[in-house]
Amino acid sequence: MSEPLRHLVLVLGDQLDRDSAVFDDFDPATDAVWMAEVHHEATQVWSGKPRIALFLAAMRRLRDQLRGRGWTVHYRALGEHDAASLDEALAADLTRLRPRKLVAVRPGEWRLAQSLPAVCKAAGIPWVEVPDRHFYCDGDDFADWARGRREYRMEHFYRWLRRREGVLLDDGEPAGGRWNFDAANRGRFDRRGPGWLPAPRSFAPDPQTREVLALVEARFTGHPGRLDGFDWPLDPAQAREALDDFIAHRLPLFGRYQDAMWAGEPWLYHSRLSAAMNLKLIGPREVVAAVEAAWREGQVPIEAAEGFIRQVLGWREFVRGVYWLRMPHFLDQNTLGADQPLPAFYWTGETDMACLRDALRHTLDLGYGHHIERLMVLGLFALLLGVRPRELHAWFLAVYVDAVEWVELPNVLGMALYADGGRMVSKPYAASGKYIQRMSNHCTGCRFRPDEATGESACPFTTLYWDFLVRHRERFERHPRTALQWSHLGRRPAGELDAVQAQAAGIRARLAAGSRPQHGGEG
Missing domain, CATH: 1.10.579.10 (DNA Cyclobutane Dipyrimidine Photolyase, subunit A, domain 3)
Structure with missing residues (x-):
């Protein structure tokens, strides 16, 4: 770069949103992106191989796409640096790069939301936190909704947010005449089982992803999981394909059988979209809008559309609000006095x-x-x-x-x-x-x-x-x-x-x- 570094833009492994607010003011001549793979993030809990591989493969794909725009990306890959933690890796690069500001959205974990700003403070570099547009409801919105409530009930929150966002409404009232079609979504299979099931859209690993899979097998040998069937979406285009496939082939029966189980059938009529949404490869608004459109166009019944939208707009937003409202003491709660170790x-x-x-x-x-x-x-x-x-x-x-x-x-x-x-x-x-x-x-x-x-x-x-x-x-x-x-x-x-x-x-x-x-x- 010909000029001093103005903004260093932080992108974590669960923040792979190409339209994130961190990029709003990005100037390729003066700014750079910072991403890092660190061993500790896979071992602070004993992460399974598929989870590690998904995060690393999706991160590397975003890195390459940003570099394809002509942007500078400082990417710290496993085996290419000695930092033991994300904090340590960031501290070392802040000392070396000396940006005027670090720009970020809030991390998805309380631990990092406290430690990474502290790293910046210790380095004398301002931490600038921009809004996270991925979600419908930010922390202040949820806190306002929760104020004065002794208990938090998702159904109340869900109705409030649906009204505010205009989702599944007709003339201001719930589409289909009811807020909740859960009673229609408790079906079970008879003794013949689900029969033929449409296989979910899968994505064969490309050469770079195969390198990641080999890396994970080599470095995390003792971790659980298998990688021979790894086929998760890794970028927005693939996530949209997965969404379209779900709506066309499994959403029509998702509602009826969302609570059913069958031996040897991991997917049934479920979407497999949660990983893509939680890594921010695809946004909940796009998912909800597509599902609502499928119902309005007569492709799926109302109970399927409402049941799925309730999981995304309702429960997903609700648990995030509760998390940020109740942390850090939430982690220590044990009302029932449970004291048994997790079975082996x-x-x-x-x-x-x-x-x-x-x-x-x-x-x-x-x-x-x-x-x-x-x-x-x-x-x-x-x-x-x-x-x-x-x-x-x-x-x-x-x-x-x-x-x-x-x-x-x-x-x-x-x-x-x-x-x-x-x-x-x-x-x-x-x-x-x-x-x-x-x-x-x-x-x-x-x-x-x-x-x-x-x-x-x-x-x-x-x-x-x-x-x-x-x-x-x-x-x-x-x-x-x-x-x-x-x-x-x-x-x-x-x-x-x-x-x-x-x-x-x-x-x-x-x-x-x-x-x-x-x-x-x-x-």
Whole structure:
């Protein structure tokens, strides 16, 4: 550059938005982009290989596209620098480059949102934070909405934001006459299963992506996951292809079967768009507009369009607002006093429970699981067992390709584990093995019986469910949203409940004895 560096533009691995506000005032003659790959970001939680590979491959693709514009990109690739952390890498380049300002949008993780501005301050370089246009709702908007509310309910927020944004409205009223079509979206497959399923659009790795896959295999050998089927979208064009494919082939039945599960079927009618959205390869407005247009053009039923839009405009924006409102103390919440270690099989997939085994194989191999597998299999078991919230949070953050802390932490601590005491959801998502039997075929052929709570063939979900009701009876038996559920305890003889608790204690002891220390620190 012929002139001193004016702006150094920070782009993190989950900020790959080509239309980000950080680029609004970019001058190729005086400005530069800064991106870095650092080992610590893959090992502070024991990240799965698909997650690491997705972030690195998508980052490198953006780097090359920006350089193709003639822009200067200072890119620190793994193996090309000695910095142990993102903070250390940035500090070294601020000393070397001495920009007048560093321009950024807020990082998607509380840790980095505190540490990176501190790095700039220590270097005497202003940290200039510009608005994040990717989201519908910024932190101040959400704080205004939440002010005065003791509890945060997504349904209330969702209706407020739909009205404000004019989404799925006809003359100011909800399209189809209802705000929520969830009652129509609880379908399950009969014994014949889903039948033929349209395969989601896949993207074969190009030579650069194959280099990334080889790098990840070499440097992160002990991490979970497989890369032989890696096929995620890596740029906006591919993300739009994935969106179009979803709308044409799976959205019509997404609503009806969004809560269903089937052994060996990781995708079913789900979109696979969360990773592209969370890395900001595609924006939620584009996704929501396309889905609403598909309904208005008669391509999909209203329950499918509304159900999907509720996940994006409703739940995704809601959990982000809760995250920034409640951090950093959110991370330490443990209302139910959960104190069990995460079972070792969450890292290996080796368990006799068919539903857990299938969900874990999807997760560990592909870096993916749809929301019911996450909430009502993996999260449910941890809730009933009483897994320490921080441990389950670290596992979810490590294994899913779409995991960024602002979206993952509230889903795990607030929704799956009820660790915040009901600030996010009105009651814990507690259920027995009968729920899994109703919504899947996992119980067929499994050695455990979902209708039994004691004995050798008792389903651990069912045993732990009744134990959960006993352990938390005082808290929930008079709660207006849970009193009916807890009243079922009165129908079981005391001796039977004593046997349930004894069997549950044995499950906990066996799993705790076989657990292993949480990963971290080394690749």
